[in-house]
Amino acid sequence: MILNNRDPDRRARALAAPAPFPPMALSRGTQAALIGLRMFICLSTAMAIFTIVHG
Amino acid sequence: MPPPSDIAFVELQGNVGGLTDVAAATRARFAPTRWLRLRIPAAAALLVGPGALAMLGENDGPSMLSYATSGATYGLGFLLPFIIVTFAAAYVVQEMAMRLGAVTRRGYGELVFQRFGRFWGWASAADLAITNLITLVTEVIAIRLGMGFFGVPPWAAVACAVLLVAMGSWGGRYSTWERLAAGLAAFNLLFVAVAIFARPSADQILHAVATWGPAPKTTLQAFLLILASNIGATVTPWMLFFQQSASVDKGMGRRDIRRGRQNTAIGAVIAAVTGCAALLAATPLFAHHVDMSRYQDGAGFAEALRPIIGAPGAALFALGLVEAGAVAMLTISASTAYSLAEMISGAARSFNASPRQAPLFHTTNVGIAILAGAVVLIPGAPLLTLSLNANLLATILMPAALVFLLMMSGDRQIMGGDVNSRTVTVLGIAIAVLVAAAGSAYAAVGFLSALGIHSF
Numbered sequence: 001m002i003l004n005n006r007d008p009d010r011r012a013r014a015l016a017a018p019a020p021f022p023p024m025a026l027s028r029g030t031q032a033a034l035i036g037l038r039m040f041i042c043l044s045t046a047m048a049i050f051t052i053v054h055g
Numbered sequence: 056m057p058p059p060s061d062i063a064f065v066e067l068q069g070n071v072g073g074l075t076d077v078a079a080a081t082r083a084r085f086a087p088t089r090w091l092r093l094r095i096p097a098a099a100a101l102l103v104g105p106g107a108l109a110m111l112g113e114n115d116g117p118s119m120l121s122y123a124t125s126g127a128t129y130g131l132g133f134l135l136p137f138i139i140v141t142f143a144a145a146y147v148v149q150e151m152a153m154r155l156g157a158v159t160r161r162g163y164g165e166l167v168f169q170r171f172g173r174f175w176g177w178a179s180a181a182d183l184a185i186t187n188l189i190t191l192v193t194e195v196i197a198i199r200l201g202m203g204f205f206g207v208p209p210w211a212a213v214a215c216a217v218l219l220v221a222m223g224s225w226g227g228r229y230s231t232w233e234r235l236a237a238g239l240a241a242f243n244l245l246f247v248a249v250a251i252f253a254r255p256s257a258d259q260i261l262h263a264v265a266t267w268g269p270a271p272k273t274t275l276q277a278f279l280l281i282l283a284s285n286i287g288a289t290v291t292p293w294m295l296f297f298q299q300s301a302s303v304d305k306g307m308g309r310r311d312i313r314r315g316r317q318n319t320a321i322g323a324v325i326a327a328v329t330g331c332a333a334l335l336a337a338t339p340l341f342a343h344h345v346d347m348s349r350y351q352d353g354a355g356f357a358e359a360l361r362p363i364i365g366a367p368g369a370a371l372f373a374l375g376l377v378e379a380g381a382v383a384m385l386t387i388s389a390s391t392a393y394s395l396a397e398m399i400s401g402a403a404r405s406f407n408a409s410p411r412q413a414p415l416f417h418t419t420n421v422g423i424a425i426l427a428g429a430v431v432l433i434p435g436a437p438l439l440t441l442s443l444n445a446n447l448l449a450t451i452l453m454p455a456a457l458v459f460l461l462m463m464s465g466d467r468q469i470m471g472g473d474v475n476s477r478t479v480t481v482l483g484i485a486i487a488v489l490v491a492a493a494g495s496a497y498a499a500v501g502f503l504s505a506l507g508i509h510s511f
Contacts, residue, residue: 051501
C-alpha cells in the first residue's frame with residue numbers, strides 16, 4: 001500500500017541502499033549521439049541567453 | 056554472480072556505509088509511536104504521493120504566470136487545449152520516472168551515475184542544479200509578490216519561504232514532509248475559484264478545446280516563446296529527479312506501481328484543471344484590452360484583475376501565487392537535495408533520516424532555498440528576466456534528461472517485466488523530439504532576430 005507509508009519496514013527499505021547496478025556499456029555510436037545532444041543543448045542554451053540579453 | 060536484475064531486487068542486503076544503521080534506528084524509532092497520527096481517508100490518500108506532488112509542484116509561480124500571460128495576451132484559443140496536451144505528456148514522462156524508482160529503488164541521479172558513469176551523472180546533476188536554482192529564485196519572487204499584495208514586506212516573505220523548507224526538513228519522516236507539501240498543494244485549486252470569478256464563456260471553452268482555435272496572432276518568435284514557456288511549465292527536469300527519488304523515499308516497490316500510476320494521473324488531471332483555470336482567470340484582461348506591459352511583475356496580474364473581477368478574485372489570485380511558489384519551494388529544494396546526495400556514495404538521502412543522519416541531504420535542501428532567497432533580496436538583481444525565462448531554460452535542458460530516462464526505463468536488464476512498452480517508448484521519443492524542437496526553434500529564431508539577420 002504505497003499511501004500508508006507509516007509502515008516502519010517501508011521506511012527502513014527507503015533508507016537502505018541496495019548494491020549498485022553494473023555500468024551499462026555504451027556503444028561508440030550511442031556515446032557520439034549523447035555528446036551530440038549535449039552540444040546541441042549547449043548551443044541552444046547559448047543562443048537563448050544571447051537572445052535574452054540582447055533581444 | 057547473479058544477474059543484475061536479481062542484484063537490484065535484493066532488499067536490505069549489500070547496504071552501503073552507515074545506511075543499515077540508519078535503517079535499523081529508524082525502524083526502532085517509528086514502530087511504537089501510534090499517537091498523534093493524522094489519519095487520511097483512503098480516497099483522499101490517493102491524492103497524497105510523489106506523482107501528485109510533482110504535478111502540482113510544477114504548477115509553480117512561473118508556470119501559473121506563464122498560463123496567465125497566455126490568457127491575458129492571446130485570450131481563449133489554441134493555448135487552452137495545448138496546456139491539456141502538455142499535461143498528458145507530463146503523465147507519460149512522470150509515470151516512467153515513478154516506475155523506474157519503484158523497480159530499481161534508486162533515484163534518477165544515482166541510476167544515471169551507476170549506469171552511464173561519472174561524466175553523465177555529474178552533467179545531469181549540473182543541469183538540474185542550474186535550472187533548480189533559477190526556478191527556486193522565481194518561486195521566492197512569486198511568494199514575495201503574492202504576499203506583497205497583502206502588504207507583507209519582501210524580507211518577511213523571503214524568510215517565510217525559507218522557513219517553510221526548513222520545516223520540511225524538521226519532521227524526520229518522509230510522510231510528514233509529504234503531507235506538508237500535499238496540504239499546501241490543495242490550495243492550487245484557488246486558481247479555479249479565480250477562474251469562476253472571471254466568468255469564462257462555456258461555449259468559448261468548448262470551441263477552443265474542440266477546434267484548437269483561434270490561433271494566437273503574433274510573431275513567430277513570440278509564438279515560439281509562449282509554446283516553449285508552456286512546455287517548460289509542465290515537463291521539466293526537476294520533476295523526473297523528484298518523482299523517482301521521492302518514490303524511493305516513500306518505499307515504493309513493484310507492487311505499488313498501479314497506485315503510483317493512479318496518483319500520477321490524478322495529479323496530472325488536477326494540475327491541468329488548475330493550469331487551465333489560471334489561463335481562464337486572466338482572459339478578462341485580453342477581453343478588456345488591458346496593456347500588460349504596465350504590469351511587469353507577477354503581482355501585476357492581481358492588481359490588473361482587481362477592477363475587472365473584484366477584490367476577492369484578485370486576492371485569491373495573489374494567494375494562489377503564494378501557494379504555487381510555496382509547494383514548488385518544497386519539491387524543487389527536495390529534488391536538488393536528493394540528486395546531490397545520490398551523487399555521493401554512502402550519503403543518506405531521505406526525509407526519513409534526521410538532519411544528523413543525513414547532513415548533506417538536509418543541508419542542501421535548506422541551503423539552496425536560502426541561496427535563492429538571498430538572490431531575490433539582492434538590490435538590482437534581474438528578477439524579472441529570471442522569472443520570464445526560467446521555464447524556457449527548463450525546456451531547452453529537458454531533452455538530455457528525457458533521453459536518459461527513456462534509455463533506463465527501456466532497459467530490460469534493470470526493469471525486468473516492467474520495461475517500457477512499445478507505445479510508451481514511441482510516446483516518450485515523440486515528447487523528447489517535440490520538447491527539443493520547441494526549445495531550440497525559439498533559441499534559433501530569437502538568436503537570428505537579435506543579430507538582425509531576419510525579423511520574424
